[in-house]
């Protein structure tokens with residue numbers, strides 16, 4: 408959540424400088440790093456999630472889509488969090504089975520200037536065996552949940568936005584069936600946003616990356632009843648290409664004996680002809696503004712370490728980190744890792760016995776004091792920080808980094824050379840792991856080191872004498 412104060416600063420600045428009415432939306436996946444929360448980190452994850460909500464409240468979000476990942480700590484937790492949110496959590500397809508009602512608001516309406524905007528949310532499916540929902544709740548497929556809602560929205564709204572974490576493929580299908588949706592904000596699982604593409608004449612899709620590394624700003628000029636300007640009509644073009652391909656295939660099959668494929672190709676061709684026809688019909692804009700073209704400008708702004716912070720949000724981030732450190736400093740949590748046993752690590756003191764020159768150089772480096780750095784920041788128990796600031800590096804199980812023995816409380820020899828217990832016992836038959844740029848990039852990622860350069864920074868290590 409470190410980037411939130413920078414994101415907040417940028418939003419405030421953008422909104423002030425554009426002095427036009429705006430909506431702040433998020434496709435979803437904001438609360439957790441993965442689809443399920445590790446038991447050991449349940450409390451820490453919940454503290455972080457609450458901090459994120461406070462920050463979003465301060466930024467002034469209008470609405471956020473509920474994604475499957477936001478359910479990682481269970482439905483009850485999200486429903487509690489919802490009560491603390493000043494923005495609306497949107498999902499049209501999380502349904503109570505017995506009464507058919509939505510557990511979240513399916514839509515919101517906003518007047519933006521003289522345009523009436525409707526926003527709808529759709530949640531992606533959980534795996535079949537998931538225990539995150541209770542027995543009474545289900546996530547309905549969009550084909551069941553959308554028809555009634557879109558019908559109602561199109562009746563009295565000029566512009567419709569869908570917030571969703573469904574796959575890009577699903578979004579394309581939705582655009583095909585519902586030309587009334589004008590913008591799909593798709594919460595992607597990768598870091599980077601995805602430039603807008605016009606799926607159809609009336610539907611554009613834009614992808615927002617995870618972890619808030621970018622903020623996206625779309626400046627939209629919309630004439631109700633019009634179509635997007637200079638649309639590349641991606642869907643229609645691919646469908647037409649597919650039709651041409653099937654036609655050629657069909658022609659070939661005609662001239663050949665044993666044409667058992669003929670029927671299959673023919674029926675696919677019929678389906679695709681129907682889709683194209685529907686899409687071409689949908690292209691006929693409604694009477695008003697039919698000749699006008701609407702347009703947008705899109706911008707992604709990357710959040711960097713050197714950007715200014717929003718003061719109040721920064722305070723929320725700091726308070727959250729303080730709470731986490733206090734939580735994880737409990738002896739019950741720190742005791743579990745405090746022995747130097749598993750995974751073949753031995754600690755730098757053992758290496759020093761045979762490689763004193765390297766050890767002396769290393770001791771002067773910042774790697775050697777990386778844990779002291781966390782102590783100074785009062786973050787020495789935070790599993791969001793520890794994996795890169797201690798020796799036993801395990802990103803998949805960050806809780807193991809809490810309360811480690813003092814010989815591993817640093818970026819030590821074994822971060823780069825691999826676990827070295829067996830090498831230390833028998834250096835000739837057990838070689839260490841070769842060091843590559845990838846080794847460094849486990850930690851020196853842009854979020855934490857904007858200017859890492861392997862060749863240049865390697866020289867600073869002084870390990871090769």
Ligand code: HEC
Pocket residue numbers: 753754755757758759760761762820821824826827828830831832834835837838839840
């Ligand atoms: C008992 C003495 C001893 C200890 C303890 C020891 N090494 Fe070594 N190390 C050696 C010797 C001897 C070689 C040279 C091996 C060769 O040339 O085949 C070596 C070679 C290396 C090399 C060169 C590449 C390789 O694997 O041959 C690296 C890197 C290295 N050690 C790192 C470490 C690290 C890190 C530790 C602590 C985890 C460590 N060593 C502990 C004796 C030791």
Ligand code: HEC
Pocket residue numbers: 773774776777778780781794795796797800818822823842843846847848849850851861864865866867868
């Ligand atoms: C386990 C995580 C980790 C790995 C792997 C790692 N580093 Fe670091 N590195 C750090 C941390 C954390 C710091 C900052 C420590 C501090 O200041 O408290 C750092 C600091 C540095 C610095 C000092 C920065 C400066 O400008 O003085 C250099 C240089 C560096 N690393 C180079 C490398 C290289 C080269 C590699 C790969 C061969 C590497 N690091 C691998 C975590 C790592």
Ligand code: HEC
Pocket residue numbers: 780781784786789791792793794795796849850851852855856857
């Ligand atoms: C993905 C690995 C990674 C994580 C996670 C990480 N750090 Fe670091 N940290 C680094 C690296 C690499 C450097 C060295 C950067 C440089 O020299 O430019 C560093 C440097 C630092 C520094 C000294 C330089 C500075 O920017 O002031 C501090 C303080 C620091 N980290 C604190 C933290 C805290 C607090 C957390 C958790 C909230 C954390 N780090 C999480 C990799 C990480």
Ligand code: HEC
Pocket residue numbers: 755758759762765766767769774818819820821822823824841842843865868870871872
């Ligand atoms: C940040 C990463 C990093 C850390 C930490 C580190 N090394 Fe190295 N070390 C390297 C790299 C890179 C080389 C160059 C050889 C290679 O590519 O394997 C190297 C080389 C060596 C060599 C072989 C030297 C030679 O002349 O061939 C030894 C021995 C060694 N390191 C021991 C240590 C010991 C002991 C420590 C801890 C006190 C340590 N290293 C900490 C990255 C590191």
